Amino acid sequence: MSTRGMLIVLSGPSGVGKGTVRKAMLKNSSIKFDYSVSMTTRQMRPGEVDGVDYYFRTNEEFEEEIKNDGMLEYAKYVDHYYGTPLKYVNQKLDAGIDVLLEIEVNGAMQVREKMPDGVFIFLTPPDLTSLRDRITHRGTDDEKTIDKRMEKAKKEIQMMTSYDYAVVNDKIPNAVEKIEGIIRSEHLRVARVIDQYKKIIGD
Ligand SMILES: Nc1nc2c(ncn2[C@@H]2O[C@H](COP(=O)(O)OP(=O)(O)O)[C@@H](O)[C@H]2O)c(=O)[nH]1
């Protein structure tokens, strides 16, 4: 029997660099995992692709998924729904593949309830000024939305205490290296590997 995959939850305020760090890990890292594409009702940004960046859905479609118990978790964030389709996550974990979720804090806390053996990592900015700079520099939000995201960011950073690990995204390679270290160590936890030793130590 193959060991079940590990669920890795990466959260952090909007603009901290979650997507950038995740893409860097998928591209270069020796760490293997699948990324769970989220569903959202927000508008597609230029360059985004349906099914790759998000599954872009209408409010009605999203609410139908919720009703059918199709979501592992979901939250409203700056007036839009965001959520994790449950089926994909379970399929991958059952196949022994690690899955990474990149989600905001309310959703992460729902996952904690349902899948407590996940690994919960909070990505933080070096400071609030650089967070604002990154969101502004990304050029995807107007001033009003940036203000909303910054207000939300302060509250989100307070939620850091509910996570297992905190990683500062000062430089992308540093953050990637730290997250890789966390994942490697988590794979060695006795609780995760004990099944492989049952033949030696008995039940
Ligand atoms: N709860 C939850 N949050 C999500 C999900 N997908 C994305 N988010 C979060 O929703 C917030 C807004 O996402 P988005 O509009 O793409 O902005 P960006 O992540 O700041 O580029 C971010 O904090 C995301 O991490 C999801 O499936 N569930």
Ligand SMILES: Nc1ncnc2c1ncn2[C@@H]1O[C@H](COP(=O)(O)OP(=O)(O)O)[C@@H](O)[C@H]1O
């Ligand atoms: N370590 C970093 N230093 C400087 N800029 C960064 C860093 N990480 C990400 N960025 C930039 O910050 C902006 C927001 O990053 P993004 O990955 O979209 O954040 P998130 O997914 O958390 O909303 C992007 O323009 C990205 O290039």
